[in-house]
Amino acid sequence: MGIIMNKxxxxxxxxxxxxxxxxxxxxxxxxxxMDSMATKGPVPVTGSLDHExxxxxxxxxxxxxxxxxxxxxxxxxxxxxxxxARKYLAPDYIxxxxxxxxxxxxxxxxxxSFGSAEPIQDRVKADIVAIVAERDLVxxxxxxxxxxxxxxxxxxxxxxxxxxxxxxxxxDPAALPPGMTPANYVPTKVNPNYQQSLARNAPELRKNKxxxxxxxxxxxxxxxxxxAPKYLALDYIxxxxxANTGLHGFMSFFEQFAQPKQVEPEVKNxxxxxxxxxxxxxxxxSTRKDSNGNPYNTxxxxxxxxxxxxxxxxxxxxxxxVQ
Numbered sequence: 001m002g003i004i005m006n007k008x009x010x011x012x013x014x015x016x017x018x019x020x021x022x023x024x025x026x027x028x029x030x031x032x033x034m035d036s037m038a039t040k041g042p043v044p045v046t047g048s049l050d051h052e053x054x055x056x057x058x059x060x061x062x063x064x065x066x067x068x069x070x071x072x073x074x075x076x077x078x079x080x081x082x083x084x085a086r087k088y089l090a091p092d093y094i095x096x097x098x099x100x101x102x103x104x105x106x107x108x109x110x111x112x113s114f115g116s117a118e119p120i121q122d123r124v125k126a127d128i129v130a131i132v133a134e135r136d137l138v139x140x141x142x143x144x145x146x147x148x149x150x151x152x153x154x155x156x157x158x159x160x161x162x163x164x165x166x167x168x169x170x171x172d173p174a175a176l177p178p179g180m181t182p183a184n185y186v187p188t189k190v191n192p193n194y195q196q197s198l199a200r201n202a203p204e205l206r207k208n209k210x211x212x213x214x215x216x217x218x219x220x221x222x223x224x225x226x227x228a229p230k231y232l233a234l235d236y237i238x239x240x241x242x243a244n245t246g247l248h249g250f251m252s253f254f255e256q257f258a259q260p261k262q263v264e265p266e267v268k269n270x271x272x273x274x275x276x277x278x279x280x281x282x283x284x285x286s287t288r289k290d291s292n293g294n295p296y297n298t299x300x301x302x303x304x305x306x307x308x309x310x311x312x313x314x315x316x317x318x319x320x321x322v323q
Contacts, residue, residue: 040245045153047127054131062133065162069138081117082108090166097174101184134274148322155315157301171299173317187297205275208306212280223258237313
């Protein structure tokens with residue numbers, strides 16, 4: 001523990017922070033704080049009841065895009081009213097979920113097969129964590145309760161592209177169940193134009209995205225776990241159901257299998273990144289194998305809350321394997 005804490009305090013000092021402010025005045029004080037954090041598992045995912053607040057934006061177009069996605073969700077996914085929902089989707093709707101054929105008619109037919117239409121409610125039924133919008137993209141993030149191998153919560157992400165008042169493209173973290181092969185969907189692929197995704201007129205949001213991007217290159221791609229104190233707050237809140245919360249929780253989890261390598265200039269498997277307020281959503285390509293052992297692509301999602309130079313909270317689409 002002492003070695004880890006020496007690294008933590010050394011990095012904090014190198015960043016120009018007062019060691020006393022973060023509890024590094026004495027080794028005993030720091031180790032006591034870190035030992036306390038090390039005992040804490042992941043924090044359950046919770047949503048917000050104030051959907052209207054999440055639908056707001058200072059940019060009228062982003063607010064309209066959020067409302068479009070929200071209205072589509074309560075009409076199609078909640079009420080299964082495929083006739084009323086048709087107007088929200090473009091005819092050539094691009095589907096990246098590997099269990100659904102691409103195109104508007106495919107998603108409408110699939111939802112219709114779930115049962116007859118119900119009255120459309122004013123609110124989405126899902127327990128929403130956040131709605132994040134930037135450019136032509138809207139991410140709807142919700143609590144995903146699971147029961148196996150024991151009750152726990154994780155996070156489900158849906159990312160939509162909106163063009164000319166229609167939803168034209170969709171990504172989510174869906175993986176094929178045993179025995180299933182991919183539908184006639186559009187596999188996710190790497191977006192080489194990451195610079196365009198990182199660009200943002202608002203300096204604070206641009207800085208947040210770049211900070212998350214650099215953190216990912218360093219900690220996740222290059223697996224340089226010892227660099228974590230540069231990017232993660234001491235009381236980093238972890239919602240991944242398989243990792244411990246806190247800076248030490250992150251470090252102890254990833255040190256188990258980290259194989260440090262050189263930091264590359266680009267994030268591997270990058271698809272998109274969007275930011276709003278203090279939240280940054282990152283989508284990357286996730287390659288899996290179907291029941292025949294053939295590889296297929298879906299989407300992995302992470303969301304971070306950023307405060308200054310540090311990430312203070314993290315959600316992702318991880319689930320606990322069921323034997």
